[in-house]
Amino acid sequence: MLRFVQIRQRTRANAYLWSSLLPALAFSLMHFGAVDARAQDDPAQAIILERIDQLQTVGELTIRDQWVAATHVVTGLYANRDFTRAWTDPHALEELHRAVLDMKLDGLDPEDYHLATLTALFREMGGSRAPDPEMLADFDILATDALARVIYHAEFGKVDPESLDSHWNLIRQLESREPGSYIQEVIDSGDVYERVASHKPQNQFYTGLKQALVDYREIEAAGGWPVFPGGASVEASASDPRIPVLREQLSVMGDYSGQASQSTVYDGELVEAVKLFQFRHGLPTTGLVGSMTMAALSVPVEKRIEQIRVSLERGRWILHDLEPRFLVVNIAAFKVYLVRDGVLEWETRAQVGKIYRKTPLFKSEIRYMDVNPTWTVPRTILEQDMLPRIKRDPSYLQQKGLKVLDRNGDEVDPATVDWSRYSTAAGFPYLLRQGPGPTNALGRIKFMFPNEYAIFLHDTPSRSLFAQSERAFSSGCVRVENPFTLAELLMDDPENWPEERFLEIKDSEETKSVFLPKDKRIPVLLLYWTADAGIDGYLHFRDDIYERDAAVLAGLDGDFTVRARPIVAPSQ
Secondary structure (H helix, E strand, C coil): CHHHHHHHHHHHHHHCHHHHHHHHHHHHHHHCCCCCHHHCCCCCHHHHHHHHHHHHHHCCCEECCEECCCHHHHHHHHHHCCCCCCCCCHHHHHHHHHHHHHHHHHCCCHHHHCHHHHHHHHHHHHCCCCCCHHHHHHHHHHHHHHHHHHHHHHHHCCCCHHHHCCCCCCCCCECCCCHHHHHHHHHHCCCHHHHHHCCCCCCHHHHHHHHHHHHHHHHHHCCCCCCCCCCCCECCCCECCCHHHHHHHHHHHCCCCCCCCCCCECCHHHHHHHHHHHHHCCCCCCCCECHHHHHHHCCCHHHHHHHHHHHHHHHHHHCCCCCCEEEEEEHHHCEEEEEECCEEEEEEEEEEECCCCCCCCEEEEECEEEECCCEECCHHHHHHHHHHHHHHCCCHHHHCCEEEECCCCCEECHHHCCHHHCCCCCCCCCEEEECCCCCCCCCCEEEECCCCCCCCEECCCCHHHHHCCCCEEECCCEEECCHHHHHHHHHCCCCCCCHHHHHHHHHHCCCEEEECCHHHCEEEEEECCCEEECCCCCEEECCCCCCCHHHHHHHHHCCCCCCCCCCECCCC
């Protein structure tokens, strides 16, 4: 605990460093007659002009080993000001400093915003009655760049998702406006801190993760949690010398709220705490401390902090402009959620793509549903699964109820096909199609939304697999546990389209498309979160089944970069 207090004291001292120097700096600024730098001569004007000229001529600018990233902001802002200083109000500087420090609460690094260099310059200026003009110019330009960087990360995140996935389609751009004028507006607002905060996601998912990051960093600063030793499984009421460690560990994590004890009995209160831990980590809530639970208990707090930071970054990618009602698939959690006005309306279990056939990440819009669908075998499955199986066993087609169709849709006798000729989908002149029915690979209903992957949500005959805790079983599509309930919810018209009506269509054995009214088409987001501050009030963790977190974490811990796609949308 002493270590935790010392860290908090050092952080607090750093946070108030600029505040303690503001009176001295304000005196220095007034000494130069620069409280309104545009109203009279600015001693730094010539230096700023020289710096901006270099930026425009060379295409880049480095000040005191710091790269000026926001080139359009910096050139536009200072040109509009006739190259006079923008940061002449001590209050605005204090607000900027506070905003920079607070980025740590978002899982980002304040040093990405020139913190150390600005602090060193701030000390020099605050300690001088007549700061050097070059020092004033350097500080001002770096402060402007810092503000632009902070807003950029708040709006878009530090890591460019398109650099990780060339098919990423959750593209965001700011409305077309002159960036230098906007940053000047923020500086002049008198409320720089709140203006920066307004660019961060405001929903409960993001704010809940921020609070979780604070909590877990406090745990880390206090020494972390003890780790339950591996070994034999532990059942309820058993006596085991490891039980005091388990009790302490779950107490630190917040799952156990009972009294501290050295009892070695795995009592009912601790069993309930283990069940809560299992629930939060996507494990079967049996209370049995088995191998999967021990594996989750062995994860250190530092790893959980990394997961939270990565999830906050993913939040900055997509949580800004969500529609009031949307469907979201968390691939890592094997769950589907229906959200309305920030409230969880419904959830169900899902099966997602296998490790070698990952479900892609994208956004689309559900437009209609097919009840009693047919299934045309996709090219990837045809090539990698079907053709090898058919060659080994020609009766496989009959077993699966698959028909062979030519390009005109006419049925072909499979016995007339020389299967040995075909190894790739590219040269295969037929389609394999499965008719509707209880064994259809898509089950009895599928949910259709346009996308380049031929991915959709659907029912499945493999319903027993929903009982598994890890459900990466599909070839990329998302299998939904309660699809007909989802169909009713999506139509949002229980009087005319109750679940029973869909079941009646299913029982007819006829294929029927049911279209959502245009005003009820619903966004669907296929996303990936390994840490989730759930609407249920609990912090959830999941395994990184697709190993996607490492690349995001590397970007968060790497150097500042600017994404390739323009941040501001081009004017129409």
